[in-house]
Amino acid sequence: MKKTITLAQGNGGAENHALIKEVFWRHFGNEILDRGEDAAILETLQRPAFTTDSFTVTPLFFPGGDIGKLSVCGTCNDLAMMGGKPRYLSLSVVIEEGLEMRSLEKIVRSVKKELALNGAIIVSGDTKVVPKGSVDGLFITTSGIGERQCEGIGINEIRQGDAIVVSRDIGRHGAAIFAAREGMELQSALKSDCASLWPHVASLLDAGIMPHALRDATRGGLAAVLNEWADANNLCIEIEEEEIPVSDEVRGICELLGFEPAFLANEGTFVMALDPADVPLVLEILEAFPGGEMAMRIGEVKGDYPGKVVLNSPWGTRRFLDWPTGELLPRIC
């Protein structure tokens, strides 16, 4: 018989302790966690950055990643986007009774792997088991503390004349999840872009690049990031439609379901606003990372339509690229 999680393992008693010890501590063990205190005592950080996020993806395992990897990437990437090197994470899991033990182990292992890529450790955690039907398999919440390696990255630093660059092709995570959920078989393997971005940011900073703003294009996709930036600064961001990198697989799914790639979620793709003079070097550095050969300068910051994102088509027409709204739903026909 398969081993599954039972409600008893969330009781706070012996079974609960055993689960935590055998699954979580075994993988995440480190000096701070091992003390087993109520709260982690951390070393003082120079310029701390703090963030938190919850993860509720269905299915738990998808092409290119799983909820464990996602929960580390998501939180570490938020830190990285502020120029922060990820240091300490907390990890809180809510498990639905009946989840297979093997799945849990697999998720924990990918958390561990992703932590190493960021050079971060888990210093605090919590485990709850809830009755079947209360959650969809497993939910994870991670909070993270990082240390900023530089000042001066932020939405307010964006100025007219800045170039806009995306770090790779867009829409992969959203498309992969849709395909997995709807049981579409893809001829060529479409994988989520799920990845940790601190290594990218570290290489940029090491090379002396000072981006004005960085943002990972998660829910709401590229469109949400650009609109947020345009809105916050009352500037106009003008994008060349032709330059936006999109893979054939993602385009295919979008065609089928009537979506726009710019609205689809990413989990390892970020947008930059920076001095145009830095663009060639940035593109060269990004090339070293998976998908980075698709990195592109897609537009620039202007003043024409304050607060709006304008999309220029290759046949000479223009329109707004609006905020994504509501649930993403497929067209009727």
Place this chain on the structure above:
Amino acid sequence: MRLELKNLYDDFRDPDTIKALAKLIYNEAKGLQKPVNIMEVCGGHTHTIMKYGLKQLLPESIRFIHGPGCPVCIMPKERIDHATILARQPDVILVTLGDMIKVPGSRGSLQQARSEGADVRFVYSPLDALKIAKENPDKTVIFFAIGFETTTPMTAALIDRAEKLGVKNLLYHINHVTVPEVMRELIDSRDEHIDSYNNRIDAFIGPSHVSVIAGAKIYKEFPKRYGRPVVVSGFEPVDVMEGVWMLVRQFVQNRCALEIQYRRSVTMEGNLTAQKQIEKIFEKRGLFKWRGLGNIPHSALKLREAYAHLDAERVYADILPVEEIEDHKLCICGDILRGMAEPTECQVFGTACTPSKPLGSCMVSSEGACAAYYKYGDLLK
């Protein structure tokens, strides 16, 4: 589902082709005696025109009028109320397609009903309703069917399959509407306050997907009886541009005909097998109310007598209200759907009415005219 990713669309969005067509239209349009108002019947075309900025490529003598073409936009509140009431019944699962769940009725939208605990599911294909029915034998699954001629065969196939398999817990609420009747209404109808609608629409662009099923033949009467040329066009920018060019040529050459731009899959006859199956299961309704347009004779379908026991409208007749409900006072969806007004003429456009808080359904469906204007703006004019 298996995806072929052979860049189906690339040629139809080719910048050079689009530019070349724009030039052809420009040159051809010089020969026009007077401006031409082209109504695109389907919201899919409105969407293409706005999304790709096609208006910006055309001379001033060619104007688009946005038609009633979306089964989501034209669904009256009464029908949406039916859906939300049914969804709230104990042991009922309400299944529908895409955008429908966002449209507000007088008691909120299906999305709201869902957030309050109703079991509402949206599917990509009507056949998924069958799966849901089989997986939930102790529940009643109601398929809220919507769409033009395009989606009707899928509903027919669902009903046929469910009958053959002896599935007992699947009912249908039928809201399928038909295109030619509403086009006729737009030309025929008169409003006592406004001269006549009649003079505004000079020609139609017909949606290709409708004609893939029903054939181009359904539009025969428009050039013949009404003197309005029709070109059945696809949804890609190249298709729409070519369709416009074909219409302009007709005017310049003083012809008035039914033509097919979308020869890739549209024929005069259409898909006869599908037509037969629809015939078997559905018949015309006497009247159907279109949101903004009022009651239009024979413009929708219902289940035939032989299938009456599967008709949710009959089975739940006791709890489904029949009174008509007025639209929001300020909403001019009706005029927009008739081609009498542009979305931007509405007083609440973009202020009290936005895609995230729509007052009228033209703003709800992502292909409604108001939503398209709001989303894409109209940068040149």
